[in-house]
Amino acid sequence: MTSVRELQEKSEKLRAFFDKYLPYDRPDPVLKDFVKVQHELMWGGVWQTGDLDLKLKSYATIAAQCVNGYDFGIEHQVRTGLTIGITPIEIKEIFIQLLFYAGIPATVFGLLVAQRVINERDEWSKTDIEIDWDWLPSVDAKLERADSFIIDNWGAKASDDISNSLSRSLTPEASEIVDAYNFGEIWIRPILSLKERLVCVLAALMSRGHWTQLRNYIDYGLKSGLSQAEICGIFVQAGWYRGWPHVEDALVIANEVFNPEN
């Protein structure tokens, strides 16, 4: 049985690590009962429970905060990510990955806040160097690469789902460009692993409540090396930062994907 004392100790230890680079003293709690729950349940509990490793939890949290759009929240979680050892370039790639899933305004804002945090410490800004990505020259070439990426990783059905989507038939010009850049460029950039990218996307789709697409991406997640327990872990982690009812809804969908025969 887990005691509250245990949760408090775990919380203390994790926070000592996470708050290492906090550039200000933690403000006095406005409501100490709120802080108590936050410490025991969040830092001592959610952050240290389940099969999802700490780095992936951080990715899920940053993605949820990007969707939320609170300045302070993004700042704090970007700093936590950097403290855990995620590099500045990896952090920025989260927002590039979310470009199509959370939209331009949310990701521009996320990037602006991320840069502010990266600039706080020399060791971070020193490693903040963009990769030299070799962009394919035409939309057709990108689409071709997109298709083989999708088939190789998620199979022929995924490829059908994506190329026969409603957007491809009703708004074909815009959607071809989007799919070409999304699956033909962003998804294959080496900065984040496929697994890490899926953590970001699953967290974003859940946070915005896109249940139909969440179903597809849970399947892609399973095919990209995420275990069922890890996928549930993403929802729990991101749900904590977005609102708990999202977890319930996401788990219903996950359960249907995990047990297709029922």
Place this chain on the structure above:
Amino acid sequence: MVFSKNLLEAAEQLKVFTDRFVPEGRLTGALPDISSDYVRLQDEVMWGGVWQVPGLDITLRSIATISAQCCNGWGFGLQHQIRVGLSLGMSPQKVKGIFLQLMFYAGIPATVFALTQAQKVINEQAIWIREDLVPLDAHWLNTVAEKMFRGAKVIEQTWGLTAQTLLSGTLAQELIPEIEALVCAYNYGEVWDRCDLSSKERTVCILVALMCRGHSRLLKQHIQYALDNALTEREICEVFSQAAWYRGWPYLEEALSQAQSVFDGCST
């Protein structure tokens, strides 16, 4: 075959035009230093791509984008898109009209905030300030009953009698009749009657707000109204793909499936 450099050139051309009033050092000015790959994606896919796809007039694209940004609520995003709209030739009154229209669909806080951002941008240029001072010819009616009467006429003229029957018999009318009557009187009897936006432009605002907030059932209803009101199927789809870019691409599929079911005639 479309090459990246075609998209980039198209983006450059459009941006020369839409960015000509951007003040030095605006907030997102730092973006190229933060992530040049991000800016590249934005330029090629967005400015060179989505914004210039045929099928929807660019002013309507701008109105769709401003409406999506209003629902988003980011200050710099709103400011930037309001500036783009003014640069495209929309009058300050028209831009403000968008938020008046959205009052009933995006709520007070989002639209109050958007109006304060709009004023900031309008005050940047002498010509916009001057245009902003030209009073709009609005005839406010004195009683709610008169507004209701005018509202009913607006509804009939815009969508025909079908919409009028649909709009009566809503749950709101049944459960909160007094408030619903007030909202209808002011929405259809006053806001819709103003000359700052055309009914086509108002329809774009509403479709976008309903999509961005995920109100699928209402969205379906308004897609039908939009078809009755001079928007083509193609235009409706393009409104969604434009706004989805500013809200998140997954919203598009959801909105298009509602559109598809209306187009296929299975709307009830």
